[in-house]
Ligand SMILES: O=C(O)CCC(=O)C(=O)O
């Protein structure tokens with residue numbers, strides 16, 4: 001399940017975040033790549049434990065964890081600190097899969113990556129190329145979002161960032177471990193929750209059917225959640 005979470009950051013937030021990022025010192029993205037992805041990774045990153053990455057990362061996590069659509073879709077257990085990358089002309093990240101297990105560099109805690117995220121911090125008009133291509137069972141999805149929007153996709157997917165041919169693509173990227181390990185189970189819970197939300201608008205959250213469906217939602221979480 002590939003889901004766009006619109007306007008995680010407002011345009012004013014994006015301007016502030018970009019001012020910090022545009023003044024920061026970037027380093028070679030190969031530093032944090034695994035043995036396969038190092039062969040195909042050509043981009044720049046902020047040092048993950050540096051001041052800028054930590055301050056901006058916390059700001060992004062505050063906004064994200066207060067976003068009901070994100071919580072409904074991801075059912076997050078633990079989220080890794082957001083990282084930041086930049087692709088300038090001819091930079092790219094070829095087809096790869098993200099590591100299944102990652103260590104939080106701030107706490108040394110080990111997480112399973114269930115969902116990968118890219119928060120776009122450049123407007124599409126600022127650069128050409130730089131599409132995030134994600135393979136799923138319905139074919140390859142091409143993603144280029146407005147600055148402030150986020151894409152959530154299963155970490156089990158092969159993906160790549162096509163070469164940037166003009167301008168610069170700046171983004172934040174990170175991973176989370178969900179309370180619901182299975183993508184299929186998470187999709188069912190998302191559909192059910194969205195249905196309950198829309199029934200709450202039409203027939204009311206205390207209508208008999210809405211209450212029963214809410215019960216089913218929580219009972220499925222009880223059955224499937226690992227916390
Ligand atoms: O830049 C992106 O959108 C994705 C980055 C990525 O796939 C990674 O760092 O593993």
Ligand SMILES: [Fe+2]
Pocket residue numbers: 096097098159
């Ligand atoms: Fe990746």
